[in-house]
Amino acid sequence: MIENLSSLEVQRPAAAPEFVEAMVILQVAIPAPLATLFDYLPPLNAPSQQWTPGLRLLVPFGRRQLLGILMGVTAHSDHALARLKRVDAVLDAVPLLTALDLKLIAWAAGYYQQPLGEALISALPTRLRKIPLNFAVARIPPGPPFSKGGDEEVPFSKGGDEKVTFSNGGFCSPFSKGGRGDFSNEGFLAASFSKGEHAANAPALSEKKLGKTSIFIKEINHAPFDQSPQPPFFKGGLDAPPFEKDASSSLPFEKDASSSPPFEKGTSSYSPFEKDASSYSPFEKGTSSSPPFEKGGSGGICATGGFILNSDQQIAVTAIQAALGTFQPFLLDGVTGSGKTEVYIRVLAQIIAAGQQALVIVPEIGLTPQLQARFSSRLSATLTVLHSALTPLTRERNWQHAASGNASILLGTRSAIFVPLPRLALIVVDEEHDQSLKQQDGFRYSARDVAVRRAQLVGCPIILGSATPTLETLYNAQRGRYHWLHLPRRAGVAQPPTITLLDIRNQRLRAGLSPHLREQIAHELAAGNQVLLFLNRRGYAPVLTCHACGWIGGCPRCDARLTLHLNPRRFWCHHCGFTRPVPTHCPSCKSADLRMLGRGTERVEEELQTLFPDATSARIDSDSTRRKGELERLLDAAQRGAVQILLGTQMLAKGHDFPGVTLVGILDLDGVLYATDFRAPERAAQLIVQVAGRAGRAERRGRVILQTRHPEHPLLQALVHKGYSGFAAAALRERQETEFPPFTHLALLRADATDETVPLEFLREAKRLAAQLPASEHIVILGPAPAPLARRVGRHHAQLLVQCAERMLLQRFLNQWGAMLQKVKRSKGLHWSVDVDPQEMF
DNA sequence: AGCACGCCGACT
DNA sequence: GTCGGCGTGCTC
Numbered sequence: 001m002i003e004n005l006s007s008l009e010v011q012r013p014a015a016a017p018e019f020v021e022a023m024v025i026l027q028v029a030i031p032a033p034l035a036t037l038f039d040y041l042p043p044l045n046a047p048s049q050q051w052t053p054g055l056r057l058l059v060p061f062g063r064r065q066l067l068g069i070l071m072g073v074t075a076h077s078d079h080a081l082a083r084l085k086r087v088d089a090v091l092d093a094v095p096l097l098t099a100l101d102l103k104l105i106a107w108a109a110g111y112y113q114q115p116l117g118e119a120l121i122s123a124l125p126t127r128l129r130k131i132p133l134n135f136a137v138a139r140i141p142p143g144p145p146f147s148k149g150g151d152e153e154v155p156f157s158k159g160g161d162e163k164v165t166f167s168n169g170g171f172c173s174p175f176s177k178g179g180r181g182d183f184s185n186e187g188f189l190a191a192s193f194s195k196g197e198h199a200a201n202a203p204a205l206s207e208k209k210l211g212k213t214s215i216f217i218k219e220i221n222h223a224p225f226d227q228s229p230q231p232p233f234f235k236g237g238l239d240a241p242p243f244e245k246d247a248s249s250s251l252p253f254e255k256d257a258s259s260s261p262p263f264e265k266g267t268s269s270y271s272p273f274e275k276d277a278s279s280y281s282p283f284e285k286g287t288s289s290s291p292p293f294e295k296g297g298s299g300g301i302c303a304t305g306g307f308i309l310n311s312d313q314q315i316a317v318t319a320i321q322a323a324l325g326t327f328q329p330f331l332l333d334g335v336t337g338s339g340k341t342e343v344y345i346r347v348l349a350q351i352i353a354a355g356q357q358a359l360v361i362v363p364e365i366g367l368t369p370q371l372q373a374r375f376s377s378r379l380s381a382t383l384t385v386l387h388s389a390l391t392p393l394t395r396e397r398n399w400q401h402a403a404s405g406n407a408s409i410l411l412g413t414r415s416a417i418f419v420p421l422p423r424l425a426l427i428v429v430d431e432e433h434d435q436s437l438k439q440q441d442g443f444r445y446s447a448r449d450v451a452v453r454r455a456q457l458v459g460c461p462i463i464l465g466s467a468t469p470t471l472e473t474l475y476n477a478q479r480g481r482y483h484w485l486h487l488p489r490r491a492g493v494a495q496p497p498t499i500t501l502l503d504i505r506n507q508r509l510r511a512g513l514s515p516h517l518r519e520q521i522a523h524e525l526a527a528g529n530q531v532l533l534f535l536n537r538r539g540y541a542p543v544l545t546c547h548a549c550g551w552i553g554g555c556p557r558c559d560a561r562l563t564l565h566l567n568p569r570r571f572w573c574h575h576c577g578f579t580r581p582v583p584t585h586c587p588s589c590k591s592a593d594l595r596m597l598g599r600g601t602e603r604v605e606e607e608l609q610t611l612f613p614d615a616t617s618a619r620i621d622s623d624s625t626r627r628k629g630e631l632e633r634l635l636d637a638a639q640r641g642a643v644q645i646l647l648g649t650q651m652l653a654k655g656h657d658f659p660g661v662t663l664v665g666i667l668d669l670d671g672v673l674y675a676t677d678f679r680a681p682e683r684a685a686q687l688i689v690q691v692a693g694r695a696g697r698a699e700r701r702g703r704v705i706l707q708t709r710h711p712e713h714p715l716l717q718a719l720v721h722k723g724y725s726g727f728a729a730a731a732l733r734e735r736q737e738t739e740f741p742p743f744t745h746l747a748l749l750r751a752d753a754t755d756e757t758v759p760l761e762f763l764r765e766a767k768r769l770a771a772q773l774p775a776s777e778h779i780v781i782l783g784p785a786p787a788p789l790a791r792r793v794g795r796h797h798a799q800l801l802v803q804c805a806e807r808m809l810l811q812r813f814l815n816q817w818g819a820m821l822q823k824v825k826r827s828k829g830l831h832w833s834v835d836v837d838p839q840e841m842f
Numbered sequence: 843a844g845c846a847c848g849c850c851g852a853c854t
Numbered sequence: 855g856t857c858g859g860c861g862t863g864c865t866c
């Protein structure tokens with residue numbers, strides 16, 4: 001190939017051709033914080049390319065070269081034709097994203113105020129966001145202009161007739177310099193070359209001189225060849241031009257054992273019953289032409305024996321199966337242990353039998369192995385998983401596996417909601433109340449809400465499952481927008497746990513436990529039962545203070561106390577990770593009388609040993625389970641009955657069952673109850689019910705004792721006496737009275753800077769500008785105010801709360817406002833972002 | 843977001 | 855005299 005360098009053919013972009021049947025202008029989304037699409041001319045070496053939206057294009061952008069996504073083709077541009085640049089290369093033979101995917105992502109980008117190009121690129125696995133590995137990008141250094149005007153072909157090297165061509169097509173994109181139309185030969189040269197030649201020739205390429213101008217390789221991605229998936233255009237062979245129209249030999253998703261090796265063990269698996277994927281086109285759009293479902297059939301299930309549905313489950317399964325092929329959201333409102341997963345499995349079996357695909361979203365990585373194991377043991381499906389713990393290569397392969405239509409079930413966390421699934425027929429969002437379904441930075445989308453929108457676009461049912469649904473979802477179910485399915489009974493003989501409030505005012509606490517709770521623990525331990533204690537505070541003590549002068553150990557970067565940890569022995573900020581050695585004397589007055597206030601799980605664990613010397617305890621929090629495999633070891637010990645007391649933070653509340661536990665003690669949730677966030681009570685109730693759900697699954701009924709200093713709190717009363725649904729009804733009434741979601745819709749404009757006044761000034765200006773917009777008529781703006789925990793990692797945060805009764809009106813306002821804010825001059829170091837449907841108020 | 847251009851301070 | 859601070863403006 002290097003030999004061919006001597007004939008590199010370089011063409012400068014042509015001016016408007018005189019004889020064109022129809023001008024092709026490509027509208028490209030660019031991954032930059034810019035809302036608009038950018039117009040480009042097609043590359044010269046792709047005369048008969050099909051310009052399907054969703055293709056990844058390599059484009060010159062400013063002085064950079066970026067990977068953009070084709071969004072449309074038009075004959076007219078608002079920009080002078082002569083100033084349009086050419087696309088450098090088309091990276092896919094067939095778009096990675098279908099029209100439906102583009103529609104979904106574009107909707108999400110608009111709804112969540114994210115620039116389209118950034119939203120699109122974030123929908124791809126990281127490896128596909130980058131220039132392919134066997135793609136060399138050469139930068140041509142500055143030199144004298146080789147041409148002024150005209151559209152004749154220009155030899156690359158000035159004055160010489162030396163032409164250089166890469167064996168599979170080279171191209172160069174000189175660009176106008178200074179915007180005045182004079183071309184320099186500075187720019188990028190992109191070339192692809194085949195695998196075998198990659199390593200051998202690249203170094204030589206970087207030294208090649210062409211006349212007076214040398215080309216050097218700006219970037220070569222050295223990747224082991226056997227790991228590098230072949231871009232489609234190389235499948236045709238070594239000398240084939242990369243972008244020829246005939247793509248028959250270069251479909252990116254064709255079944256090819258050599259290019260799609262078996263997946264890594266433990267991340268996904270092939271089923272021996274895998275269907276022949278060739279009978280499906282991965283790119284057919286929509287499900288309207290899909291084969292009809294056999295109603296009531298159970299093909300696809302491989303082990304039904306022993307799994308008998310109760311009547312509630314049967315009603316749920318029947319209702320969902322009847323809705324296949326149409327958009328219908330379901331709320332599967334089922335208490336812990338009521339068999340929600342079994343309902344999923346029955347409906348999934350139907351999907352698999354019909355040769356369709358299903359998407360299952362779970363909030364956390366930790367929940368994927370459990371669900372994966374259950375699905376795999378029950379369903380003869382090709383299952384693939386997607387979450388952040390996978391290596392980039394595995395992520396790409398699994399993504400392709402789903403996007404090609406070869407996988408019938410995709411099980412994944414949040415980001416899986418954007419993965420193309422050509423035969424999608426069902427979406428499940430498990431634990432729909434979980435906060436981690438909403439991304440908390442950058443593109444702040446809610447995977448649950450995007451899922452509903454996706455089901456609507458596709459025309460398929462969606463199941464939102466939870467034992468503690470969000471008030472938003474419950475409200476939708478109440479209004480009949482979601483079909484409400486109830487699973488009120490626990491499987492088997494298990495009884496639901498009882499919850500009692502324990503007033504701890506004026507009680508002498510030891511290890512954070514009131515005398516009554518200590519008695520009850522002793523009672524259960526004596527009976528050979530297990531006890532679970534919940535404390536949502538890790539570390540030894542949350543505050544260290546000086547008894548002589550009142551000094552309190554705070555974080556130098558945050559408005560937060562440092563937490564004392566004894567193992568390892570550090571003084572730690574839980575917000576920014578700052579640590580310092582534990583002081584032995586007061587840094588302020590040198591007194592040695594430092595005292596700990598409050599207690600975390602570490603301290604309670606220590607105190608439990610003196611309180612219950614005969615009992616073994618296990619502490620489960622993010623500190624004790626930091627080592628790989630440690631969580632599994634502790635959970636296993638708990639489930640075997642090797643420990644009598646389980647102590648932990650909310651890690652305990654997620655997904656794991658402890659059949660031997662008969663008593664749950666919740667030590668202190670008062671802080672959550674009275675937090676500033678209007679969702680705090682809802683969170684607390686969900687946590688209580690989820691923790692309670694860990695207990696008493698066997699024939700022994702579980703009890704929950706909730707220690708509080710506010711036993712009269714109306715929401716606690718509702719929860720204890722009327723259960724979660726009673727709590728939800730009361731909480732919804734409160735939301736209605738205070739005009740909070742779901743009765744209004746919110747957006748939060750957040751701003752932060754190192755300077756304390758800068759964010760507030762910006763927000764004041766933003767509020768002033770908002771008032772000028774006609775769309776602000778039905779908008780209420782509260783603030784600006786410093787955010788809770790205003791100073792974090794040395795930056796001051798403030799926010800402005802936008803409230804509106806109508807989602808549509810809020811959207812219209814945000815669109816106008818966002819455009820306006822982009823133009824506001826930005827003070828030094830200011831960052832701002834809009835959070836639509838914020839989940840946390842800081 | 844990058845990246846370049848452009849006009850004012852401390853130094854090879 | 856230059857290197858470099860980040861303000862401003864643009865990217866098809």
